[in-house]
Amino acid sequence: MDDIPEALREGSVSDRKPSSRRLWLGFWLALGVAIAVGLGALAAWQATSLSQSQTATNFSQAEINTETNTGAAASTPITSTPLSLSTTSTADQLPTVLGHRAYAEVSRDRLTNVVADGSIKLQAAATEKFLDMQAQARAEGVGLRPVSGFRTLEEQDYLFFQVKAERTQTATVRAEVSAPPGYSEHHTGYAIDIADSSRPNVDLEVAFENTPAFRWLQKNAARYDFELSFPRDNPQGISYEPWHWRFVGDRNSLETFYKEGAGPAPTAPTQ
Secondary structure, three states, X not given: OOOOOHHHHHHHHHHHOOOHHHHHHHHHHHHHHHHHHHHHHHHXXXXXXXXXXXXXXXXXXXXXXXXXXXXXXXXXXXXXXXXOOOOOOHHHHOOOEOOEOXXXXXXXXXXXXXXXXXXXXXXXXXXXXXXXXXXXXXXXXXXXXXXEOOOOHHHHHHHHHHXXXXXXXXXXXXXXXXXXXXXXXHHHOOEEEEEEOOOHHHOOOHHHHHOHHHHHHHHHHHXXXXXXXXXXXOOOOOOXXXXXXXXXXXHHHHHHHHOOOOOOOOOOOOO
8 A cells, every 4th residue: 555656545535435526416416306306296286186176077067967957857757758638738739720730531441330320420449439338328317419420521621611601700710619621620530529319409509518418428438438629728729619529549549639740631622
């Protein structure tokens, strides 16, 4: 060791011990790394906070939507709606002519006789149920007399236009008691006008409601699948007709009167 020149000995010592310049350089480098790491962590934290905030916002909006939908569901239960047999069906919102909905004329081969001479006909199912109803009423001392059943377009044309002219009525006034051709339930073969056998003086009159026949129908017609077409204050605005009943006892009759879009308007005969 003593043989090594002093200058070399001092150089070796400086190589083994870091200089003050190196210490400061290391310090600033470490500080820079720490700052970079800190900034990175801060950025990550901010991104996480933003994501959580957005998630919370979305969740809150989802709750609002859920509550809104739940409120709607409370007023409109999510269940299948049974077919209504009232005159306030959705079909009442369909386009009409003077309050009357359109009905196609049934094929003649689907009609059967309600009376022996064949002057009054209904579709087979309606005929069967009406005759059963008539027989039961008779057994209880009440006479149900059929007045009118199926009508052709030509017959309805006369009842609307010709009678309107004879009575000097406007179309609006005539439509309160008679449908325009192509818009009568009688075209379907399911509608029938009923009278009381003991009170012919009130045939097709509101006074029919005071007869034993009408009172019997009110209590029993539904058992035979007949319902009053135009009760008081009906949504179609048609005058009260206590004598006018329709059959709704099978799928086709229900769809005829209650299915939305049913009853395409046929072409009325030329006058």
